[in-house]
Amino acid sequence: MKDFKDFMTGWVYTDTVKDHFINPRNLWKKEEDFTPDGFGEVGSLACGDQMRVGITVEDDRIKEIRWLTYGCASAIASTSMMSELVKGMSLEEAYKITPEMITDRLGGLPEHKFHCSVLGDKALRAAIDNYYENKGLENPFKGTVAKVVCECRNVTDQQIEQLVKTGQVRTLEELTEKTGLGTGCGKCKAKALQMLEELKHIYNIT
């Protein structure tokens, strides 16, 4: 007979997710005196997830990282995992981490969780952007990675450009159909439409 007492293994999340959820690493505690060199915040409450990341930098490497997250277990765990992953990394490497790198280390996430809850990499990039801004320096990595347009469905500018360039998408409706863009909080729609028009102009598509 199948043992139905092994229900804990039927948890929607892996043991690693659970571990990071219960024992989050590098959490930004109020009592700690942490002054970040760079600071970033992403996410939307409409989506149910918001992340804040602070970093200190030494020799172009991330020395310390702290974070806060409002969100579900996978949002908390993925930010925690991201913080472990990038600690000590060069800014260049850190700027290029992807949601997949985080979820792989977590042993995977349920499909429907992937897009909305893995925002750690974006929060980190925002913090690195802010670091260069604070220093008054040009961010050498900006533009080297795709930028997320729709945070709820994780649709990037590069993805949209590709779809427009190849003639697969002409209207916002088509873009939504192809990518799910704008079907979460909907905040990105105006921006996406503007981008779509610009790209159509650039690639001479009517």
Add this chain to the structure above:
Amino acid sequence: MQSVYMDNNATTAMAPEVKAALKEADRIFGNASSMHRYGREAAALVSHAREDLAALVGCRPSEVLFTSGATESNNTVFDIARHLITQGKGSRIVTTTIEHPAIIETARYLQSEGIHVDFCPVDSEGRVKIDELEKLVGDDVALVSVMMGNNESGAVQDTSSAVRIAHAHNALFHTDVTQAVGKLPIDFEKEGFDYMSLSGHKFHGPKGVGALIARKGAPLMPFLHGGHQENGLRPGTYNTQAIYGMGIAAKLAKKDLETEAARLWSLREMLRKGIEESIDDVVINGSQEHCLPGTLNVSFPRAEGESILLMLDMAGVAVSTGSACATGSLEPSYVLMATGMDVELAHGSIRFSLGRYNTQEDVRYVLRVLPPIIKKLREMSTR
């Protein structure tokens, strides 16, 4: 580890009395439609259940149609309305924005088939606006459907006014009483309802069984086809044991309806007061004056519902949440959003639903483990 089940609006544990009765009847396997003794024995079980259920909800035994549950019952009623509309008897259905998906989704399906459906809004306490309903219902309406107790907020609806409005326009009236059975007194005949849907597993009966109560003379057409059971209105071999079990549960619920409702309310109030005293910045959702006795819906700003649910689960406490994250969608509970609630509050909502087997000790345990969980999540939070 202690384990506390406070998700009785999702489903309930079968009552020991039901289990014992089923055990006693477990040798009965006949087809209740057969003429021989095996069949007659099974038919007797169905017949007992019909009487016990009718007694609980104030209808005649002949007005009970056994189904697989409230989802089927709701679908059947909406199918009847569709039928009437295609025959030219009315052209519209009116229901509400806070019905169970078994109604909302069915209504949307009918809309896609070209049937006009209007959804009546609710107030900030989650109660259907009766004045709006009055405006929405006209002589062209075939069916009005308003649930009795909401599964998420616990808000109890003014079905007595709703049925009057429907009947004033010669519309049929249906109410989904799935959450109300065994918790509120229900008098089908006195209220003058035409149809009522319920499920056995919400009041400590078995799963996979329920009923459609249909007033004698109300239009009825089979939703399924293929047999003479229930006068051909609900074909399919009787699920004898489950039906019998639901009957026993109905008998049990009727026996101590008032005392049990009062007990549940006092536990619920103990939980509410305890939460308000031990955790700062909480919002109690839904009508408090008109509320199902065992339901408490609370929002914890700055903590997200799925995280709260999972941490409570690890502490042995089972609850549910209106957060989007728990449902796999990006939208939080439409029931809470319909009240005009702030989206963050909906994401941070937890529903405690108490049942027959919850005790004061359970409430004390929840009050012990919950405050540190909220504190921990709020310390992690960006807000």
